[in-house]
Amino acid sequence: MSADAPPTPAVQTTPTVAMIRTLGLVSAICGLIIVGAYQSTFDAVAANKRIATERAVFKVIPAAKSIAEFVALPTGGVQKVGAGDTAAGAVKFFAAYDEKGQLAGIAAEGAARGYADTVRIMFGYSPDCQCIVGLGVVSMRETPGIGDKILTDKEFLANFVKLDARLNADLSALAHEVKTVKHGTKTNPWQIDAIAGATITSRAVGKAINDAAQVLLPKVVPQLETLKAKS
Amino acid sequence: MSETAFQIFVNALLANNFVLAMFLGLCPFLGVSGKLDTAFPMGVATTFVMLVASLCAYGLNLLLSAFHLEFLRLISYIVIIASAVQLVEMVLKKYSPGLFRALGIYLPLITTNCAVLGVALFQTAREYDFIQSMTFSFGGGAGFTLALVLMASVRERLQLSNVPDVAQGTALSLMLAGILSLSFMGFAGLGG
Amino acid sequence: MTPTTTRGWDEFMEGIWRQNPVFVMVLGMCPTLAVTVSAENALSMGISTALVLIASCGLVSMMRDITPKEVRIAVYIVIIATFVTVVDYAIQAISLALYDALGAFIQLIVVNCIILGRAEAHAAKNPPLPAMINAAGMGAGFTIGLLALGVVREILGAGTLFGVSLFGAGFQPWVIMVLPPGGFFVLGSWLLLFAAVERRKQRKLAEQGEVGQNV
Numbered sequence: 256m257s258a259d260a261p262p263t264p265a266v267q268t269t270p271t272v273a274m275i276r277t278l279g280l281v282s283a284i285c286g287l288i289i290v291g292a293y294q295s296t297f298d299a300v301a302a303n304k305r306i307a308t309e310r311a312v313f314k315v316i317p318a319a320k321s322i323a324e325f326v327a328l329p330t331g332g333v334q335k336v337g338a339g340d341t342a343a344g345a346v347k348f349f350a351a352y353d354e355k356g357q358l359a360g361i362a363a364e365g366a367a368r369g370y371a372d373t374v375r376i377m378f379g380y381s382p383d384c385q386c387i388v389g390l391g392v393v394s395m396r397e398t399p400g401i402g403d404k405i406l407t408d409k410e411f412l413a414n415f416v417k418l419d420a421r422l423n424a425d426l427s428a429l430a431h432e433v434k435t436v437k438h439g440t441k442t443n444p445w446q447i448d449a450i451a452g453a454t455i456t457s458r459a460v461g462k463a464i465n466d467a468a469q470v471l472l473p474k475v476v477p478q479l480e481t482l483k484a485k486s
Numbered sequence: 487m488s489e490t491a492f493q494i495f496v497n498a499l500l501a502n503n504f505v506l507a508m509f510l511g512l513c514p515f516l517g518v519s520g521k522l523d524t525a526f527p528m529g530v531a532t533t534f535v536m537l538v539a540s541l542c543a544y545g546l547n548l549l550l551s552a553f554h555l556e557f558l559r560l561i562s563y564i565v566i567i568a569s570a571v572q573l574v575e576m577v578l579k580k581y582s583p584g585l586f587r588a589l590g591i592y593l594p595l596i597t598t599n600c601a602v603l604g605v606a607l608f609q610t611a612r613e614y615d616f617i618q619s620m621t622f623s624f625g626g627g628a629g630f631t632l633a634l635v636l637m638a639s640v641r642e643r644l645q646l647s648n649v650p651d652v653a654q655g656t657a658l659s660l661m662l663a664g665i666l667s668l669s670f671m672g673f674a675g676l677g678g
Numbered sequence: 679m680t681p682t683t684t685r686g687w688d689e690f691m692e693g694i695w696r697q698n699p700v701f702v703m704v705l706g707m708c709p710t711l712a713v714t715v716s717a718e719n720a721l722s723m724g725i726s727t728a729l730v731l732i733a734s735c736g737l738v739s740m741m742r743d744i745t746p747k748e749v750r751i752a753v754y755i756v757i758i759a760t761f762v763t764v765v766d767y768a769i770q771a772i773s774l775a776l777y778d779a780l781g782a783f784i785q786l787i788v789v790n791c792i793i794l795g796r797a798e799a800h801a802a803k804n805p806p807l808p809a810m811i812n813a814a815g816m817g818a819g820f821t822i823g824l825l826a827l828g829v830v831r832e833i834l835g836a837g838t839l840f841g842v843s844l845f846g847a848g849f850q851p852w853v854i855m856v857l858p859p860g861g862f863f864v865l866g867s868w869l870l871l872f873a874a875v876e877r878r879k880q881r882k883l884a885e886q887g888e889v890g891q892n893v
Contacts (some may be wrong), residue, residue, distance in 0.1 A: 262798065274749045280739065281753050285561065285760035292764040293557040299771035307774045369491065371674050372502060373612075398674075399835070400853040512707035513791055560766070560785050561759040597755075600708045600789040607782045615867045649865060652877055656704050657869035664862030671857065 308483030312349050315379030315389030316360040327474040336419075346471050350482045351379070355378070358382065358483045361475060364393060365467030369459035372396040374405075376463045380420060380472065382479050387418040387433070387464065395456075402456035411457065412448045419444035420468055426431055427473050435461030491621040494614075498625030500673040504601050505633035506572045506666055510626075511601030515634060516659055518592070525638035526631065528592045533627025536605050538570045540623035543606035544616060563606045571597045601630055636666060686811050689814025693815030699792045700865075701822025701872050706790040709783045710824060713863035717840050719779050721842050723820065726784060728817025730761045731793050735801035735813035737761075754797045755788070766792065791833045792820060830864050831855045 310357070312322050324336040326345035348363040360381040366373050374397065379389035391411065397403050405411060423430040431445040436460040439446035444455075447464075449457035475482075504510045510531070518528045543563055550559055571678055575593045578586040596602060605626050609619040649658060699705045709727070714720045737757050738745075745753050749891070766784050787793070797818055801809040832838055835855030837845045850884050854860050 264883045273744070274746050277744050278749055281756050282742070284737075285756050288560065288760050289557060289763050292767045296767040296771040300767065302770065352880060372497075399856055400855070402849060475761060478865070508707050509712035509861065510786075512711065514704070516704065540770060557763065559768070560763050560788065561756065563751075564759045564788050587735065589806055597789055598789045598794060603786060603789050604782060607785055609780065615883065624709065652873045655869075655873075657866050659871060660862045660866035660869065664859045664866060667859040667862055668854075671859065671877045 257379070277382070278421065290443040311377050311391050311393065311464045312343060312351050312362040312379070314391045315362050315377055316351045316381070317389065318353045319362075319379075320354045320359075322349045322351045322362075327471055327478075346467075346474070348471055348475065352388055360388060362389075362484070363467050364464035365470050367459040367463035367466065369395060369397050370402050370453075370455045371398065374456065374459045374463060376460055376469070378415070378464050382476070384417060384423045387415055387421070387468075390460065390464075391414040391462070397453075397456050401453050404450050404453050405456055405460055406449050410448065414441075414447045416481050417444065418447065418464075419447075422476055423473060428469055429465070431470065433461055433465040433468060437478055489663055494621045495625040499632065500670065501630040501631040503633055503646040503670050504604065504626045505630055506670045508604070510604040511599050511630055512651045514592075514595060514599055515630075515663070516656060518595075519637040519659070522635065524579050524623055525634040527588050529627070529631025529634045531592045532596055532599060532601065532630055533624065535567075535571055535574055535593075536602050536623045536630075537620065538574060539567045539602050540605050540609060540619050542566045542570055543609065544619050545605050549566065549609050559610070560607075563603060565604055567606065568597050595623075601626065604655055619666065633666070637663065640666075671673055686808070689808055689812045690815035690818070693812065693817070693819040694822065695819070696817075698819040698823060699816055700820060701824075701868060702868075703792075703876040705795065706767060706792040706820065707865075708786060709790060710827065711858075711865060713783050714824055714827040714831055714861060714864075715835065715890065716779075716832045716838075716887060717825060717828040719776075720824040722776055723780060724817070724821025724824040725800045726765045726780075727787055727790060727820055728814065729790070730732070730758065730765055730787055731796060731817045731820075732810050732813045734758045734793055735809045737795055737805050738797045739804060739806040739809035743800070750798075750802065751794075758793050758797070759788050792816060796879045827861070827864055830859055830868075835860060861887075866871055882888075 285334065308324075309322055312445060313319050324347065325333050326331050326336055326347050328345050330383065334345075346363070348361050350361050351359045352358040360379050362377055362379045364375060364377050366375045368374070372395070373397040375393035377391040377393055378387050380386070381388045385460050392406055393427050395403065395405075397405070421430040421432060422428070429445075433445055433447065435447040435454075436442075437454065438451040447457065447461045498504065502508055505515050514528060514532070518649055520523050521621075543566065544565055546562055547559070550556055550562065567630065575586075605623045609622055613620055637659075641659065644658070644662075653661075690716070692701065697703060706727075709723055713723045738754055741757075762785060763788070769784060780847055796813055797859050800812050802814070815853070829839065832840075833844065834852045835857075837843060837849040837851050843849075855864065865881065
C-alpha cells in the first residue's frame, strides 16, 4: 500500500518497517489464536458431528444401533470411508447395524429444490423389504406452517413406513420411479401421497429420494454382502 | 445436486433476494436508498465487487482445500475482499476517472457490506462450481441493486407525502422494507 | 461509589441505553433481522457478538500504540476475523443444532459494523480496561436489542418462548412473524414505540418549561 502512496513530506512519519512489524505481529498472534481454537475444539466438533449423524441415521432406520460410513464408487463397489483415497464422484452413504451387529439398513442423503430453497433429506433403505423405511429432514427453509409439515404431518410420514424401492431385473435402476402424487391419489406402493397445500415441498422430497436412490441403490444392492460383514 | 445456472440466478435475484429475504447488506440498503441517483451506482458498484470477490474466493477456496487449511477460510476471505475493494478502487481511478467519481465514495463502504462476504461464504457452503458461483454472485448483486432501486423510488415518493413525524426516518423505512419483502415472497417457488 | 466505578458504570450503560446499537444507532441490522426468529437464537447471537466485541476491542486497545494509522483498518479486520473464527469453532463444539440455526451469520459477525465502529471510535483511543467495559456495554445492548426482537417474533410467530409453548394447542401461529417480512415489521414497530416515548418525554419537558415560565 505504501508503495503507491505519493511521496508525502514529513507529515507522514510512519516508516514502512513499523507497518510491516505491526502487521506481522498481528498475523502471528491471530494465527496462533485460530490454530489454538481449531485444535482445542477439534475433538468436540468431530464428536458432535458424529452424534448428529448417528441421530439422523437412527431416526430413519428404527432398528439401528451403530453406523459405519461408506462410499459407493462410480465404477461399482463400495468402500469404507477412511480406507484410502476416495475417488471423485463417489456417493456417500451410511450402513446401519442393529444391536446384534446385523445389517439393519442403509441411509443416504438426497436434495431437491423445494418452495423456498433446497430441501435436504435423509432416507433409510431396508434391504429386507427393498423399501424405504424412514425419512428425516437435514435442512430446509420451507414456509413454517405449510412446507415444514413434511416434518410433522402423520399422513405424509406414513408414506415412508414402507415405500417400494425395488430394483429392476438387471439391477440398473429402480423398478418404479419414486414419485410424489397429488394428495389423495396414491394408488401404488412406490408413490408418495403429497400433503394438501404443500405439494411443491412434498414433490421435492419425492424427487430427492428418487434422484439419490436411482444413483445409489444400483451400486449398493449388489454389494450388500460386503456391508453385512461389520468390521 | 446440481442446480442449473438459470435457477441459481432467478433464486438469488428474486425468490431469495439477498436483501429482502436473506437480510444481507441491510446497512447500505437503509443508508443509501434515500435517492434514486445514488442507489443505482451503489448497486452497480456492489455487484462489481461481488463478482470480483466471488472469483477470488473461488480460487482461494481451491487453494485452502488443497492444503487442508479450511480454518483460515474466514480470515482470508475478509482480507481478500478488502484487498479486492482496494484494487477495484485503484484500477477505476487510473483507467476510468469518470466512473471512479461516480462510485468512489461507496467503494470503502462495500468492504463491510455483508452481502459481499455472504456471497463468498454461501458459494463455499453450497459447493458451487465456477459457473454456478459467478451466476450466484451476479444474481445476488442484481437482486441487491433491484431492492435498492425499488426502495429508493418508494422513498422519493414518500418525501412528498404527509407522514406522522413519529414514524419518520428508519422506522418508516423498515416498514416499507417489510412490505417489499412481503411482495418478494410471492416469487418463492419460481426457480423450481 | 467511587468516581472510577461510576465512570466504568457509565461507560457500560452507554451502550445499553443512550447509544443502543440496535434501537438508537440502527447498526448491525443483518444479523439483527436474520437470526431473531426465536429467542434462543437471538440470545446466542447476541452473546457471540458480545464476546467477539469484547475480545477484539481488548486486543485492538492493547496494540493501539504500535498500530500505524495507515494499516489500522487491516489490523482491526484481521483481529476481528480471528475472534469470529474462534467463536465459530466454539459454537460448533457446544451445539451443532445451534450452529445450523445461526448458519452463515456467525461468520458474518466479521462485517458487523458495530464491531469495526467500536474498534475505531473507542478501543483505538482508550486503554484496554475501559475499552473492554465499553465493548461489554455495547454487546449487552446489542443482545438486549436482539432479544427484544426474538421474543416478540417467537411469541407471535410460533406461540412459544425459548421453545416452551405458551398458549396451548389452540393457538394459531402468526407465521408471517418468523418469515423475513416479520423481522422488518417488528423492528419497525419497536423503533416507532421508542420514537413515540421519546416525543412524549420531550413534550412533557416542554410543558414543564412553559409552566415554569408562567409562574
